Amino acid sequence: MALKTKNRKKNQLEQRARKLVVHASPKSHVSEQFRTVRTNINFSVPDKDLKTLLFTSSQPGEGKSTASANLAILFAQDGNRVLLVDGDMRKPTVHYTFHMTNTLGLSNVLTRQENPGEVIREAEITPNLHVMTSGPIPPNPAELLGSQTMDQFIEDMTARYDMVIFDAPPVLSVTDAQILANRVDGTIFVINTGETEKESAEKAKELLGSSKARVLGAIMNNFKLGKDHHYYHYYGEGE
Template sequence: MARKKQSFKKQLEQRARKLVVSANPRSVVSEQFRTLRSNITFSAVDKELKTILVTSALPGDGKSTVSANLATLFAQDGKRVLFIDADMRKPTVQYTFSLTNAAGLSSVLTQQRLAGEVIRESEISPNLHILTSGPIPPNPAELLGSRSMTLLMNEMAQQYDLIVFDAPSVLSVTDAQILANKVDGTLLVVNTGVTEKDNVDKAKELLGNAKARILGAVMNNFKLDNDHYYYQYYGTEE
């Protein structure tokens, strides 16, 4: 019983670290996420951003943490937000929000379930709704590039103010490039001091080839002099 309690406590701690804007809203990291939200909002002066893709060059750069906190912040700001786990290879959103993943995006795209049946309201905010990845399919890239995906995005855009996608890393599979071509803007997460510049350049090149609108780069684990870690945003020039 003691081990179970310790395991549950560890899960809660891990969840809190991932959703820092909810667990510790006054922290330095949360403040930087709010700055990121503001910068994204300012970048949408000429064109409304209804769909945002968050990806990275390589796995482990922190794109899932960034996308989850960003979606949560926009919801806290009053927007009706749908957060979609489009990483149908190594999904994590169900863990971050303590949800089951028996059905989700893959179920909708293969027409086994309706979107309204599997989208769930987050306990964190009534404005935040979650669509987990669903069972891992054999053909994630094909599903993301399908007509069903386009129809789903169009349908959800009518119901939500903002849709945030957590996508696989760019250099691992083609999924992010496929989605980047469909969304209004893309954020590239870079793990400072870990991700090599050549990989970042290659990821940016691939997104450019997909005709993605790159909003900017998020520097994850950027270290300040006072030993606080936070997320720094660098916008791109049009």
């Protein structure tokens, strides 16, 4: 029994390291690509400060949660005070990625059960990075995200942090991402190349446009370059 427990913990740590590649393998090709994404994001809004950023996809399993976590680490390593918020109050994953409990989080703040300061935690893997998990799954995520309490939360957090990054649900699954995208400075759309149907990506982009989201660009996950290049495996499995 002790051996099984030890192996299970080892597998969990290995899975966590694979997702947080910029921390586990900072000199890897994938980490360099994430740094390129960070640079592109910095240059995407030259006329104003980019304070709030959202990551989403058309459907589950495309890599948006892993992308948001790795970019949050990189922005923190760049000297920014960063808050990563799990805005997916339906199928949250951020607490798994950072090996945290999820008893308190965003849902508690939006229902006014807790103050943000009571549920925000420091990420142990790098300075300047703080994390807010989703909290208990509520019966009405969309209503909470569209509330005045959410607007006040964003205003308060942008006053405390240099950047607030939201990991949002997929666009085609629920309306949550559209609601959030309307409230942030920029949205990054993650596409799993070879898996995502063109029609799904176009429909998701259309929905983001209808919500007046400012889409800064797209990340092509699992994109295979030409035969003279290495296979481009952006993050691996995950949401």
